[in-house]
Amino acid sequence: NAGVTQTPKFQVLKTGQSMTLQCAQDMNHNSMYWYRQDPGMGLRLIYYSASEGTTDKGEVPNGYNVSRLNKREFSLRLESAAPSQTSVYFCASRTSAGETQYFGPGTRLLVL
């Protein structure tokens, strides 16, 4: 099992460009999550999908959109990137409440 995979690992964008971060899990988990990590702020939830076919906003959803393509895949899209979106983005998945949330290796994004 690969666990949670994310692509790309690194990305540099110019302000106004768009991109999609990909996430896939092979653990048959129901719930998937997107976080951003910034120094001194811990992990903040951007969007989540409690189950296939549903998505909901987290703490910091502005400037992002998501798609739960199927049970395995959950993508995060930046329509018009801004320097404030420079961050490390983590995808995670879990089966249900109380269960371990498994994290991907992260995508490091720099917006110039």
Place this chain on the structure above:
Amino acid sequence: AQSVTQLDSQVPVFEEAPVELRCNYSSSVSVYLFWYVQYPNQGLQLLLKYLSGSTLVKGINGFEAEFNKSQTSFHLRKPSVHISDTAEYFCAVGGTGGGNKLTFGTGTQLKVEL
């Protein structure tokens, strides 16, 4: 609503000394509590979790944590740290419902020195 406070942003400690990383939470419902560790340039991995039952929870790498409901705390401890424990540690709280979301603290950087 739920929240997590990690009071110490950085904790320096000498190798083989004991360490405690503090975590306090607030929640209006029963909670699940987690400690995750993040090594440089990596994702987060689970150290230990409290779901119910015994309030003393043992995890990987010799870490343990104690759930204290009256003080709403879940402090992480290790009796003797190693250089390889240098990492960032995150406390998280979750509950049932609402997408089973986790709320993370801001993290504590543990730096183990010789």
